[in-house]
Amino acid sequence: MELAPALQLREVSKRYGARWALVRLSLTLERGAALLLTGHNGSGKTTLLRVLSTAVRPSSGRVEVLGIDAARDPQGVRAEVGLLSHANFVYEDLSGLENLEVLARLLGVRVSAAPGALERVSLSPKDDRPIRTYSAGMRRRLALARLFLKQPAVALLDEPFVELDPDGVSELETRIRELRAAGTTLVLATHHIEQGLQLCTDRLHLEQGRSIAA
Amino acid sequence: MRLPGLVGSTWVLFRKDLLVEWRSRSRVNALVFFSLATLLLFSFALGPDTALLRRNAGGYLWLALLLASVLALGESFRVERENAALEGLRLIPVDARAIFLSKGLANAVLLTALGVLLVPVLVALFDVRVVLSWGRLLTLVGLGCLAIAAPGTLYGAIASHARARDVLLPLLLFPILIPALVAAAKGTTLVFEGDPMDQLPSWISLLGSFDLLYWGLGVVLFPRVVEE
Numbered sequence: 498m499e500l501a502p503a504l505q506l507r508e509v510s511k512r513y514g515a516r517w518a519l520v521r522l523s524l525t526l527e528r529g530a531a532l533l534l535t536g537h538n539g540s541g542k543t544t545l546l547r548v549l550s551t552a553v554r555p556s557s558g559r560v561e562v563l564g565i566d567a568a569r570d571p572q573g574v575r576a577e578v579g580l581l582s583h584a585n586f587v588y589e590d591l592s593g594l595e596n597l598e599v600l601a602r603l604l605g606v607r608v609s610a611a612p613g614a615l616e617r618v619s620l621s622p623k624d625d626r627p628i629r630t631y632s633a634g635m636r637r638r639l640a641l642a643r644l645f646l647k648q649p650a651v652a653l654l655d656e657p658f659v660e661l662d663p664d665g666v667s668e669l670e671t672r673i674r675e676l677r678a679a680g681t682t683l684v685l686a687t688h689h690i691e692q693g694l695q696l697c698t699d700r701l702h703l704e705q706g707r708s709i710a711a
Numbered sequence: 712m713r714l715p716g717l718v719g720s721t722w723v724l725f726r727k728d729l730l731v732e733w734r735s736r737s738r739v740n741a742l743v744f745f746s747l748a749t750l751l752l753f754s755f756a757l758g759p760d761t762a763l764l765r766r767n768a769g770g771y772l773w774l775a776l777l778l779a780s781v782l783a784l785g786e787s788f789r790v791e792r793e794n795a796a797l798e799g800l801r802l803i804p805v806d807a808r809a810i811f812l813s814k815g816l817a818n819a820v821l822l823t824a825l826g827v828l829l830v831p832v833l834v835a836l837f838d839v840r841v842v843l844s845w846g847r848l849l850t851l852v853g854l855g856c857l858a859i860a861a862p863g864t865l866y867g868a869i870a871s872h873a874r875a876r877d878v879l880l881p882l883l884l885f886p887i888l889i890p891a892l893v894a895a896a897k898g899t900t901l902v903f904e905g906d907p908m909d910q911l912p913s914w915i916s917l918l919g920s921f922d923l924l925y926w927g928l929g930v931v932l933f934p935r936v937v938e939e
Contacts, residue, residue: 550802571938575804576714586799588727588790590734602723603803605713627734647803 501564503528503651503682504549509558511544511706518544519555519706526699528563528650531683533693536703542686543583545703546653549684550580562651579649581657585640589629593639594622600643614646615639619668633660641669651682658689670696717812720805724813731790732821738786739821742779746829749775754836764837769899772833773892776826777859781881783821784863787814788871801937811864811933815926819853819860826852842905847915851902854918855895861925862887868936891921 504526511519519541526532534542547553548560551571560567562574587596597611612622618638628636637660644652654673658666673696677683687693694700702709715723732739753771757763791797791814800810830848833839841848863884870880898914 552798552802572804572806575802578802580802582795584795584798586796586802587794588731588796589793590731590790591727595730599723599727600803603715603720603800603805605715643799 500528501561502526503530503563504532504684505559505561506549507559509548509555509560511541511548511553512556517706519548521558522706522708524701524708526682526684528682529677529680530699531677531685531697533690533697533700534684534686534703535688535690535693535700539705540703541706542703543655544706546580546582546655546684546686549651550578550582550653551575552580552582577650579644579647579652581640581644581652581654583655585636586643587628587636587639590627592625592627593620593631593635593642594625596628596639597642597646600646604647606646610646614642617645617672618642619665634662634665637661638665641672645672648679649681651684652676654683654685654687656687657685658687658692666692714804717806717809720809721812721816724800724805724809725816728787728813728817729820732817735790742783742821742825743828745782746775746779746825747832749778750829750832750836761838765839765903766900768833768837768839768903769901770896771837772826772829772899773855773896775829776822776856777885777888777892779825780818780822780859780863781884783818784860784867784884785870785877785880787818787864788867788876792871797937807934807937808930810937811868811929814867815857815860815864815929818864819857822856822859823853826856839903841902843902843911847911848899848902850915851895851898851918854915854922855891855899857922858891858895858918858925859888861922861929865925865929865933865936868933887925891918894918894921 502525504524506522506524509519509522510517522545534545536542548555549562551567551574554568563577565573565577567574593615594611597614598608601608601611615622618641620635620638620642628639631639657669661669670692673683683697685693685697750771754764801807866880866883870876870883873879894914894917898911898918901911
């Protein structure tokens with residue numbers, strides 16, 4: 498039996514009030530592929546990632562992730578997708594390890610995997626300071642650790658290089674290559690086009706919510 | 712990966728909510744001092760009429776808890792708004808009913824602890840005595856706080872999306888809570904003053920029914936509130 502593609506969008510539109518963030522967007526991405534998403538600020542990249550992650554519902558059109566209809570079974574899609582977004586989804590009063598332990602318990606994975614996920618992004622599991630004392634770069638690393646702990650089949654990365662120092666950027670590139678080698682389907686939205694092209698197989702350029710040939 | 716069920720997720724999130732409250736003890740301290748100040752203000756407003764203060768002590772306890780609950784509920788959703796933590800929970804994915812149950816229970820535990828702390832203050836300030844058993848008083852405080860927490864958590868989630876959330880929450884919550892507030896205040900007054908007509912079981916039943924209704928409604932409606 499032929500496996501459904503990792504992502505399939507048919508005529509997907511999203512409207513916020515009077516403004517269209519996505520306009521009749523269609524897309525198919527095979528499993529294991531890596532899509533580079535480019536476009537100016539406000540072109541619809543973040544909205545597309547949020548629609549794919551089911552954080553927001555499209556105004557019209559159909560979204561399928563690994564053959565799961567996002568409108569009918571959003572929880573099924575969420576179990577397969579990991580989103581690295583501008584928000585870090587963490588609790589400021591807890592330490593990095595405590596945040597990951599809560600996540601591990603909610604994911605049903607071993608809590609003992611949490612320290613390893615932190616070390617993978619060069620954060621110390623022994624650092625018991627609350628997140629509110631972390632720098633922007635450390636928060637970004639913690640958000641990445643959340644993604645690695647979940648090990649999603651489809652990883653959606655929204656500007657992952659932002660706020661990372663040069664070492665962090667190079668480390669993240671290595672981690673993204675590891676994700677790809679493990680068969681994870683990747684959608685990477687970034688303004689760092691050269692870095693993105695090195696990591697991705699396909700490209701989609703958005704302008705005012707429409708797909709434009711890059 | 713095997714996602715935990717409703718009970719497992721509720722337990723994990725309940726512990727997380729209490730841990731966050733414990734870590735941010737300055738917020739809890741502010742809640743305690745706010746409630747104490749409220750009780751003091753009632754006593755100053757009514758003057759030195761001890762009989763009047765004693766007769767109305769049950770009502771003052773619940774008004775202090777109700778006003779403090781608005782702060783506690785608003786704060787519990789501010790923590791979830793920060794860094795879009797609530798959205799992060801949805802995308803894990805966590806059953807939205809577990810988010811409601813855990814947050815509601817954590818709010819109820821916090822308010823019950825506050826209620827227990829305020830009773831000795833009532834005894835000292837308003838010269839009240841616990842005529843019936845402490846067990847009945849604790850039952851009333853627990854059921855009353857569960858009654859505030861269920862609709863409070865539901866409306867707290869609704870109000871957290873609004874710009875005027877601090878005004879919206881009490882506007883939505885207070886009218887709904889009138890039956891529970893009356894039952895809790897009347898029942899507490901009976902515990903302080905004595906219950907010759909055996910009315911206390913009726914007030915406890917009313918509170919219990921209110922709890923069942925609003926916890927049930929919360930479980931059904933909360934998922935619709937947190938989804939887009």
